[in-house]
Amino acid sequence: MSRETLVRMARDVLSHGHAKTIAKADDFYKLPASVYFDKTRNQQEKDLIFKRLPIVLGPSAEIANAGDFKTMEIVGTPIILTRTADGSVKGHLNTCAHRGALISSEKSGNAKRFTCPYHGWTYSNEGKLIGVASSHDFGQIDKNCFNLISFPVYERAGVIWGILNPDSKIDFDVFISDYDKMIANFGFENWSLFAQRTISGPNWKAGYDGYLDIYHVPILHKNTFGPKVSNRPLYYSWGPHQRVCTVSLSKDKVRAVLGYMSDLVDKPEDDWDMQTLLYGVWTVFPHASIASFLGGDRDLEGSDEGVPGHRGVMLSVLYPGDDVNEHFTTQYYLMETPPTDPEGIANATAQFDLLEEIVGQEDYNMGRSQVKSLMGGGLKELTFGLNEKGNQNFYKWVDKVLEAKDDEELNAFFKSLGKEKGIPAENKKSAAA
């Protein structure tokens, strides 16, 4: 079912490649410059986006085994994610029901229970209060009324989402709009986490722009991706989630991350492999992206390119920081089969380091200087062109989310965006088929 959708997208990318066309936005889009630095607006985004929508909390592989847990602080809210004995993931506020201390200050680990370091109340990883220190002195309480505060968690396609509002009425299926079924084609449930790191960057939207924007790639990344790579994007969307491919028939070394379908040219469609069909950047609204890389090699090319089992993706998840001018990106490098030999490990490590340089130095330094320049107040509005449709969509949809009065309105909005947008419903088989 979803392979057929991937094939239709690949046909579309190839036909644009042969015709040398892209699918343009209808018009220019103007964005007030203050969106990047206004503190009131930034707080609204934290409250109405990050504390209200389903957000990505990490890959399943990060807490793969029963008892695994990790803690995070997201827009000021401390949380703890646990994998319980039945294999399911639970999300709780990392806040003791007694007087509010963090029940765990460890970043990650494996534990069935957590004992609060303040007065010693103990909770199961299901979030239940199971022990009150000196309970005869504390007084009689109904333990059921003092469990950790839990919030909705969804694990799909090897990725974990959560909604920080415990009373949310958001319909996750409407929000995800079958995009999880597309991502499921990677098979992340069986992949491993090779490495992860967290880096800082500019205002979260200035950071996120780069994941949707292909226009900048041969210019800003001329020293890493190279000056000859394509800057011509195609966007396909499910609800608010956009996949980005690039129109090019070249076999450039960046074809996996940019989503060229050149590896399929002259191949019968029945032989189109899932690895290539999934190339490109799969952004997850409002703050994450999954980008494919070949093989794990220091120059992005992959010494064993095209060999199933050696591919990797970088899952990047962005969270606003305390300051409007800062955000944090956690980069997860997931591999289908992580290398075990020293050379393979060194190559994959070098590739991951290169990605940190590209994003952390090139993209995020540009974002920092861009926002600083805008804060000068001279330019009141930015202009997104017809070839920046993905960014146009993002800002329009962020505004809709901020305007939505309640979760019902959000559900209706996400539903209105439809599925498989931008993919021709029927298109001809490729000439080679």
Ligand code: FES
């Ligand atoms: S605050 Fe946790 S036991 Fe008192």
Ligand SMILES: [Fe+2]
């Ligand atoms: Fe970039």
